[in-house]
Amino acid sequence: MTAMGFDAPGGPEVFRPETLPVPVPGPMQVLIKVDHAGVNRPDVIQRQGFYPPPPGASPIPGLEVSGTVVAIGEGAAPEMLNRRVCALVSGGGYAEYCLAHAGHCLHVPHGMDMAAAAAIPETLFTVWHNVFERGWARDGETLLVHGGTSGIGTMAIQLAKEFGLSVVTTAGSEDKCEAARRVGADLAINYKAEDFVEKVNAFTDGRGADVVLDMVSGDYVQRNLDCLAVDGRHVTIAVLGGLKAEINMAKLMSKRQTMTGSTLRPRSDEFKALLADEIYNHAWPLFEDGTIAPVMDEIFPLAEVSAAHARMEAGDHIGKIVLKVGNG
Numbered sequence: 440m441t442a443m444g445f446d447a448p449g450g451p452e453v454f455r456p457e458t459l460p461v462p463v464p465g466p467m468q469v470l471i472k473v474d475h476a477g478v479n480r481p482d483v484i485q486r487q488g489f490y491p492p493p494p495g496a497s498p499i500p501g502l503e504v505s506g507t508v509v510a511i512g513e514g515a516a517p518e519m520l521n522r523r524v525c526a527l528v529s530g531g532g533y534a535e536y537c538l539a540h541a542g543h544c545l546h547v548p549h550g551m552d553m554a555a556a557a558a559i560p561e562t563l564f565t566v567w568h569n570v571f572e573r574g575w576a577r578d579g580e581t582l583l584v585h586g587g588t589s590g591i592g593t594m595a596i597q598l599a600k601e602f603g604l605s606v607v608t609t610a611g612s613e614d615k616c617e618a619a620r621r622v623g624a625d626l627a628i629n630y631k632a633e634d635f636v637e638k639v640n641a642f643t644d645g646r647g648a649d650v651v652l653d654m655v656s657g658d659y660v661q662r663n664l665d666c667l668a669v670d671g672r673h674v675t676i677a678v679l680g681g682l683k684a685e686i687n688m689a690k691l692m693s694k695r696q697t698m699t700g701s702t703l704r705p706r707s708d709e710f711k712a713l714l715a716d717e718i719y720n721h722a723w724p725l726f727e728d729g730t731i732a733p734v735m736d737e738i739f740p741l742a743e744v745s746a747a748h749a750r751m752e753a754g755d756h757i758g759k760i761v762l763k764v765g766n767g
Contacts, residue, residue: 442499442534443744448488451748461536462497464512467708468538469519469526474765475557475738476532477503478747479590480654480677481704486748492530493705501532502704504539505547505556506765515541523547525556527564527711529704533744535764542712545719548727558733558759559726562594564711565676565703567718570595570652571602573699574674578603580649583639583666585609585659587619587627588757591676593734595652596622601725607642609635611754618757622734639666647671657681667696675700734758 440461445453464470482500484490492498505525511517525547526539547556570576582599586592587608599606600623609630610616616627626642628635639648647668653659657680663673664686673696691698703711725731736756739747741764750756 440535441741442531443741444499444533445486448486451486451745451752453486454745454748456742459499459534462531462538464510464515464538466512467514467541468512469508469515469524469541469544470510471504471506471524471526471537471539471544472509472765473504473532473535473537474506474553474763475504476501476534476537476741476762476764477557477559477561477590478739478744478751478760478762479503479561480679480751482533483748483751496529496704497531497534497538499531499533501528501530501534501537501762503527503557503560504532504537504764505553506537508544509536511541519544523553523556525560527560527703527715533741533762533764540708540712542708543715545715545723551726554738554761554763555733555735558590558735558761559594561703562590562733562759563598563718563722563726564714565591566595566598566652567722568703568714569674569676569701570599570650572714572717573701574650574652574672576602576604576650576672581605581607581643581647581668582650582652583607583609583635583648583663584652585630585655587622587624588615588734589654590733590759591652591654592619593622593758596624597731598722598725601731607635607639607648615757618734636662636666643668650674652676655680656684658684660684661686664691664694664696667694669694669696671696673698676702736760738763 619627654677656678
């Protein structure tokens with residue numbers, strides 16, 4: 440099979456095609472003939488040399504795919520064979536074939552576009568776990584999500600709205616703010632022109648957001664806490680603005696705020712299978728009936744993965760960037 444890998448970390452240009460054996464599924468694994476693969480920020484960080492794959496994972500980037508199951512390993516349900524699926528994977532998505540844990544696959548319903556299906560798993564699993572499980576978000580509350588036009592941001596906005604939350608988001612231009620509003624954001628703030636702390640507090644009549652989904656970290660953390668409500672929850676999922684933050688612990692204590700965070704890739708297969716089951720029961724019907732669909736930016740051929748990464752790094756995209764892998 441053809442896969443897109445790299446010999447040494449670097450810029451988008453380091454990608455080159457390589458020929459690898461088609462992997463063989465082990466216990467509880469399925470082999471997917473890949474139709475499309477999603478491009479995510481962790482792929483970029485891995486290519487830069489700062490996010491190595493966990494032990495046992497493929498060194499080929501790619502954390503989500505859509506395609507058809509063409510082989511199954513011991514313990515995987517026989518009815519999965521020939522099924523159209525999308526899957527969260529620990530690596531290997533930028534290839535013609537990819538292994539996935541059987542429990543990390545979601546059935547792609549008839550009528551769902553396979554490019555869109557590939558754009559769902561990484562953001563859906565991440566948002567569901569961090570907003571609703573770690574952030575305990577519930578109807579009637581307010582969510583602040585940074586990067587509202589990213590894949591994570593657009594997914595968080597849509598899911599939160601469907602589950603009865605108000606959503607405030609930030610973006611870097613008025614065009615991106617308008618795009619976030621179209622997705623469903625109640626308030627979109629141009630962080631380059633406005634103080635999001637003031638805007639969030641004004642929007643909530645001084646109460647603050649109940650949950651913050653933060654992918655910036657660094658000096659955003661204290662600002663997030665300044666517009667986080669009493670008993671609010673701050674959930675960190677990335678550190679694009681810096682690994683360290685200085686915060687006022689006295690303020691945090693006085694408002695009884697909770698800080699948490701997570702990374703999904705190194706979690707156990709068992710944990711991700713349980714997460715998939717919860718998503719399948721509570722969120723997947725919204726995708727099956729078209730209530731929620733991923734916001735799509737651009738689709739690149741697998742051979743043009745360098746261009747796809749360059750677009751992500753430029754920051755101009757709105758929604759998900761996807762690679763076309765199969766010939767169907």
